[in-house]
Amino acid sequence: MEKIKEFTPVSLLLGIVIGIIMTAANVYLGLYAGMTVSASIPAAVIAMGVYKGILNTDSVHQSNIVQTMASAGESLAAGIIFTLPALVLVGAWKDFQFWPTTIIAIAGGLLGIVFMIPLRKALIQNEEELTYPEGVACAAVLNSGDAKSGKEGFITIIKGLLIGSIFKFIGSGLKLFTGEVAIAKKFGGSTAFFGFDVSPALLAVGYIVNIHVASLVMIGGAIGFFVAIPMLGTPLGTEDASAIDLAWTLWSTQVRYLGVGAMIVGGVWSIISVRSGIVAGLAGLKEMGGSRGEVKRVEQDLPLMGISIVMLTCFALMLGLYFQMINDWGITVFTTILMIVCAFLFVAVSSYIVGLVGSSNNPVSGMTISALLVSAALFLALGYKGDSAILATLGVAAVVCCAACTAGDCSQDLKTGYLIGATPKYQQLAQIIGVIIPAFVIAPVLTLLHEAYVIGEGLKAPQAVLFASITKGLFGEGELPVNMVLYGAMLGVAVILIDSLFLRGKSFRLHLMPLAVGIYLPVTLAVPIFLGGIIRWVVEKSRVVEDESKDKGVLLGSGFIAGEAIMGVVIAIVIYTAGDALVMKINPMLQEVLSVAAFLAIASYLYRIAKKS
DSSP, rough: OOOSSOOOOHHHHHHHHHHHHHHHHHHHHHHHHHHOOHHHHHHHHHHHIIIIISSSSOOOHHHHHHHHHHHHHHEEEEEEHHHTHHHTTTTTSSSOHHHHHHHHHHHHHHHHHHHGGGIIIIIIOOOOOOOOOHHHHHHHHHHHOHHHHHHHHHHHHHHHHHHHHHHHIIIIIIIOOOOOOEEEEEETTTEEEEEEOOOOOHHHHOOOOOHHHHHHHHHHHIIIIIIHHHHHOOOOTTSSSSHHHHHHHHHIIHHHHHHHHHEEEEEEEEHTTTTTHHHHHHHHHHHHHOOOOOOOOOGOOOOOOHHHHHHHHHHHHHHHHHHHOOOOOHHHHHHHHHHHHHHHHHHHHHHHHHHHHOGGGOHHHHHHHHHHHHHHHHHHHHHHHHOOOOHHHHHHHHHHHHHHHHHHHHHHHHHHHHHOOOOOHHOOOHHHHHHHHHHHHHHHHHHHHHHHBBBBBTBBHHHHHHHHHHHHHHHHHSSOHHHHHHHHHHHHHHHHIIIIIITTSSOOOOOOOHHHHHHOOOOOOOOOHHHHHHHHHHHHOOOSSSSSGGHHHHHHHHHHHHHHHHHHHHHHHHHHHHSSSOOOOOHHHHHHHHHHHHHHHHHHHHHHHHOOO
């Protein structure tokens, strides 16, 4: 049987290091921006830089293991930060408890991996409709990297990391830059608002996800802030509020629930639209249980016995954790079974849909809200209320979200492996390690960020805030603007109809989830993301880069994101231990002028570097 260097100590060590860094970075980015970015391509470029630029050895399959591990940890961070902070926001948890957070992360991530394995052959090898765009792009990076380009890509990422770190240190550490520039004005009973966050990371997110997704996010933001807020006018009791305060109040209490309604529709539609693919994928379970004789290296998955052991371990872990959280064996067993069923369903949906539209358009938020609503409805029907019901509902949603996020990214990684001739079982082992080890850093990072910035305030954490509001509203401890949710659902149906009837087969599609994300994200985040997308669009008008490892804009942007996020965690440590020791006093107007000038300089630099690709 053919043997190649693949699952080696060096690849595992490098994958663990990059995975931990990217996990911490995406915890920060997701709480800040409500979006995360894939670690696969930057991890692959860094690995090639180390193997070919430093160790002077062939690296394709080992680099693939590195990017697989990094991607697993990054996707796990997304699953946790979208849900678990809601437990703190609703008061069910006083802080981010280490073991419960870690166990939920590990169990959700592992279920995402093992539930994906039976679907691999049907979805990734046999389903021609599924392209898995990020997986194909990463395979191109691995196949085309030579020693020179690997080293150059590595240097470009390091430059971006330094720039992002310095910018964040000057902004959040010294406070010489403001985090947001905004203006608002009342007119005729309505409020007009415009603003943007001063962040190289958000600029980079827009560049990486490209103009299509960035435009959809911006359209959603415009619907929320430029249409819905003026239409809502000035509610009773807010007449004396400033224009900016009124705009934020209307967004937080009313407008973002349009996004909730749209995401619910997106989650349901995703299940309907991929039903045939899910059925085909589930047939893989029966095939794995049969006798297959000798299997080629490129066809080898983890054995069914190993999958069963992992799944039973996850079941036992969550059974014990749910009982510790709820202290009722009846609801504990029910919650655990419900979690397994929802996780399996949404892993199949996530694995299929990322093959169609890519990870950036994966409707994870909609799926998680769907799981949350189903869980809440069942618990309400059984008569459960209070903290135990909230813990159970969010506990199910957290594991489902982790599983769906991990499965989506793992699907892209397995597609990369399929294209370069990797061994699936080694990638699956790498994914398991890439979930377990980074999971241990998530709770400490969450605690640091909450202590330093306050999640829900300094870090907006839009998904977690929404899940907290929905849960409190459902269990009678808050109010849900049901009319706004219904309007959002109607908007979601309209978007799906317009896309299906008029845009099918067109280059620009109205994918619902990025648009819904744009509605419930503050428009201040959408503006720099859109600017990043515009920069990439302008650059690509003058040159074509078929291989993203050669696109210095993608690599520089990845550095921006990692640098800003890592420095954000470092500053959180400083604030946690020394308070505002670094802060420098500066005139607010001068602070805004410096912030805008520095941000535009960063945007200009990104454009110039990207054009050199």
